[in-house]
Amino acid sequence: MSPNNSDTNPEESLLDRRLRELFAESDSELFHTTRSIMDTFMQNEQSFTPILRYKDGDVENLFTREEESYYDLFEPLYGERRKVPIELSDKEEVNSSRRGQSFKISLAYKGEMFCGWQIQLQNDVPSVQQTIIDCLDPILKNYEDVHSRRKKKMDKPIDVRVCGRTDAGVSAISQVCRARTTKSVEDVCPSDIQQAINSSNKGRSGSITCTEVVRVSDKFHPTFGATHRAYVFCLDSSPLVSLAKSFGCNATIKEISLIMDVMLQSIEGKELDFFSLSFGKVKTETTLCELPIARAVLVETNDCEAAIAIHLVGDRFLRRMVRILVATVLRETISIMRDEEDIDICLHHAKERLISIINSHDRIQSAKAASSNGLIFVGARFND
Numbered sequence: 542m543s544p545n546n547s548d549t550n551p552e553e554s555l556l557d558r559r560l561r562e563l564f565a566e567s568d569s570e571l572f573h574t575t576r577s578i579m580d581t582f583m584q585n586e587q588s589f590t591p592i593l594r595y596k597d598g599d600v601e602n603l604f605t606r607e608e609e610s611y612y613d614l615f616e617p618l619y620g621e622r623r624k625v626p627i628e629l630s631d632k633e634e635v636n637s638s639r640r641g642q643s644f645k646i647s648l649a650y651k652g653e654m655f656c657g658w659q660i661q662l663q664n665d666v667p668s669v670q671q672t673i674i675d676c677l678d679p680i681l682k683n684y685e686d687v688h689s690r691r692k693k694k695m696d697k698p699i700d701v702r703v704c705g706r707t708d709a710g711v712s713a714i715s716q717v718c719r720a721r722t723t724k725s726v727e728d729v730c731p732s733d734i735q736q737a738i739n740s741s742n743k744g745r746s747g748s749i750t751c752t753e754v755v756r757v758s759d760k761f762h763p764t765f766g767a768t769h770r771a772y773v774f775c776l777d778s779s780p781l782v783s784l785a786k787s788f789g790c791n792a793t794i795k796e797i798s799l800i801m802d803v804m805l806q807s808i809e810g811k812e813l814d815f816f817s818l819s820f821g822k823v824k825t826e827t828t829l830c831e832l833p834i835a836r837a838v839l840v841e842t843n844d845c846e847a848a849i850a851i852h853l854v855g856d857r858f859l860r861r862m863v864r865i866l867v868a869t870v871l872r873e874t875i876s877i878m879r880d881e882e883d884i885d886i887c888l889h890h891a892k893e894r895l896i897s898i899i900n901s902h903d904r905i906q907s908a909k910a911a912s913s914n915g916l917i918f919v920g921a922r923f924n925d
Contacts, residue, residue, distance in 0.1 A: 556788065556872055556875060556876060556879075557872065557908060557909065559784060559787070560784075560868060560871065560872055560908060560909070561909050563780065563784060564868070564909075564910075564911050564912035565912070569780065569912075569914070570777055570779060570780050571776055571777050571780040571781075571912075571915065572775070572776075572777065572912070572914045572915045573777050573846055573848075574593075574775040574776075574777050574840070574842050574846055574848035574850075575712065575775045575914060575915050575916075575917060577592075577842045577843070577844065577846065578592050578593065578618065578712075578714075578775070578842070578917065579649075579651050579712050579714075579917070581843065582617065582649055582714050583649060583651065583747075583750055591618075591619050591620030591843075592617070592618050592619070592620060592842070592843070593618045593619055593840045593841065593842060593850065594619075594840060594841045594842075595619065595838060595839075595840060596838075596839040596840060596841050596847070603615070603619075603836075603838065603852075604834065604836075608833070608834060611769075611771070611833060611834050611854050614769075614771040614854060614919055614920045614921075614922065615771065615773070615852060615919055615920075617714050617715060617919070617920070618714070618773065618850075618919065641721060641722050641723040641724065641725075641759075642721070642722055642724070642725075642726065642729070642756055643719060643720075643721045643756065643757050643758065643759050643761055644719065644720050644721070644722075644731060644734055644754055644755070644756060644757065645717060645718075645719055645754070645755050645756075645757045645761060645763070646673075646717070646718050646719065646720060646734060646738075646751060646753075646754050647715050647716070647717055647751065647752045647753040647754070648669070648673070648713060648715075648716040648717075648718065648738075648749060648750065648751055648752070649712075649713055649714045649715065649716070649749070649750045649752055650669055650712060650713050650716065650748055650749040650750070651712050651748045651749075652707065652708075652709070652710045652711040652712035652713070652913060652914070652916075653710055653712075653914065654666075654667075654748035654749075655667055655668055655669050655672070655709065655748070656668050656709045657669070657706070657707060657708050657709040657710075657711070658670050658703055658705075658706045658707045658716075659706050660674075666709075669707070669716075669749065670701055670703065672741075672749060673701050673718065673720070673738065673749075674698050674699060674701055675741075676737045676738045676741050677699060677701070677720055677734060677737055677738070678698045678699050679737075680729055680733055680734070680737055681699050681720060681721075681722035681724065681729060681734075682698065682699050682722070683722070683723045683724060699720055699721070699722070700720075700721065701718050701719070701720050702718060702719045702762065702763055702764055703716065703717070703718040703719075703763055703764065704716060704717040704718065704763040704764060704767050704770065704921045705767075705770050705858075705918050705921065707916075707918055708861070708913050709913060710912070710913030710914050710916075711913045711916045711917070711918060712916070712917045712918070713917060713918035713919075714917060714918070714919060714920070715752070715918070715919060715920035715921075716918055717763045717767075717920075717921055717923075718763055719757070719761060719762065719763050720734070721759075731754035731755060731756060732754070734751070734754045735751045735753075735754045738750075738751035739751050761923075763921075763923075766923045766924050767921040767922065767923055768856065768922050768923065768924055769833070769854050769855065769856055769921065769922040770854070770855060770857075770858060770918070770920075770921045770922075771834070771852070771853065771854045771918075771919040771920050771921065772852075772853045772854075772858075772863050772916060772917065772918055772919055773850055773851065773852055773853070773916075773917050773919050774850070774851040774853070774863065774864075774867045774911065774915050774916050774917075775840070775848045775849070775850050775851075775915055775917075776848060776849045776851070776867075776871070776915060777846060777847075777848045778794040778846075778847040778848055778849070781794060781797055781849065781871075782794055782797070784875065785797060785875055785878060788875055788878075788879045789879060790875060790878040790879055791882075792878050792884075794839065794847060794849070795839060796878075796884055796887075797849065797874060797878075798837050798838065798839050798849045799884070799888065800874045800877060800878065800884075800887050800888060800891045801837035801849060801851070801870050801871065801874050801891075802836055802837040802838065803888050803891040803892055804837075804870050804873065804874065804891040804892070804894060804895045805835040805836055805837055805851065805870060805895070806835060806836065807891070807892050807893070807895055807896050808832060808835055808895055808896060808899065809832060809833065809834065809835045809836075810831065810832070810833055811831065811832075812829055812830070812831045813829065813830065813831070813896075813899050813900075814828050814829055814899070814900075814902060815828055815829075815830045815859055815862055815866075815899060816828040816859075816902050816904070817898060817899055817901055817902055817903055817904050817906055817907050818859070818862050818865045818866050818869065818898075818899065818904075818907050819859035819860055819861065819862055819865070819904070820859075820860045820861035820862075820865065820910060821860055821861075823859065823860075824860070825857065825859060828859060830855055830856060830857050830858065830859065830862070831855065831856050832853060832854060832855045832856075833854055833855075833856075834852055834853060834854035835852075835853055835854075836851070836852045836853075837849050837850070837851045837852075837870070838850055838852070851867055851870075853866070861910045863916060864910035864911040864912070864913065864916060865907050865908065865909075865910045865911070867911040867915070867916075868907075868908035868909060868910055868911040869895070869898060869907045869908040870895060871908075871911070872908045873891075873894045873895065873898070874891070877890050877891060877894065
C-alpha cells in the first residue's frame, strides 16, 4: 500500500504523486461530469430532465430492494422520479401563538464560486453562509427585539445553520439549512425567502439557487436532526483509463468501475472506525461511521460523456473523509490492476484491500484527499 506523505516526502510513491498531480489540475477533464451536473441542475432545477443515466440498466435497479429507501436521495441526479418543489401558499395556516417562524431551506450551489459553506472573514472569496445571510437578513431580521420588555436594537445578523458544512470547491444540489425570524406570518412567507435568494445576482443560473422553502418546527435543526447525508463523486473515464495505462494496466473503464465497486461494497453497512481516512484533529466524539450505501457505477451525462459515479450515504462523515476515501479506492484499484491482469483475481483482492486500510487505524496507509471539484452534496435524511 502506498503511504500518504506530504508533497516533499521523498518516499511518496509514483502512483501517489500521479494521483496528487491529477487532482491538483483545477480545470482537469476528470471533473467534466461534475461541472455538467451542476450547470444542468442550476438551469433546470425544477424540471424532470435526467442529468445522469445509469449505463448498466434501469436506474431504479441502482440499489437493491432493501436499499430502495435511499434512492430518493439521488433522485435529482437521475430525474425519473424527481419531485417538483411545492410552493406553499402565503395564507398557509400556522400556529399563530408561537413567536416567530423557522424555515427549512434547500439550496443548490456551485462550489467553485465559494470558499466553502462557513463564513471566513479573512477570505476574499464569498462563503455560501454569508451569501445566504446577505440575501435574507433584510427580510428576516427585526431590527428591534419585539419580545423584550425593554426594546433594544438588534445588531447581529440572522443565524443560518446547515446540514453539511461543505469545503471550498464542493458543490451541492440539495443542501439543507435553517433560518429563523421573529417576524410574523403576515410579514414574511416561504416564497419571500426563495425569491430573495433567487433574485440576487448569484441566484438562478448563477452560482446559487434556492429550490424549496418550507416552514418547520422550532425544534428542527439541520445539523443534529440529520440521520444520513448523501454525496456523489464523479470521475470522468478518459483520464482514469489514461492513468491506468501509464502504469501498464489495459483495463477498460467498466473493469475499473467494477473493482472500485467491489472495494466500496466491502465496507457497506458495517460500523467501522474511519480514523485512517480522516484529516487533522478529530473533533467528533467518535470516529465510528456506518455507510449503508457505498457504490461505484458507470454513468453517462446528457452529452454522452462516461464517468464513474461514487455514491455514498453515511450516518456521519469525518473531515475530508469522502475525498480521502475516493482517492484511496482509486489508488488501490490501479495498484491491484498493475500487479494482476486477471479481472477475477483483481476483484478478489479488492474485497479485502479497503477493509485492511481502515482497520490499520494508520493515516499513512490512505491516499491524499481527492480534489473537492468532483464532489457534490446530494441531500440528507432527517428524523421524523
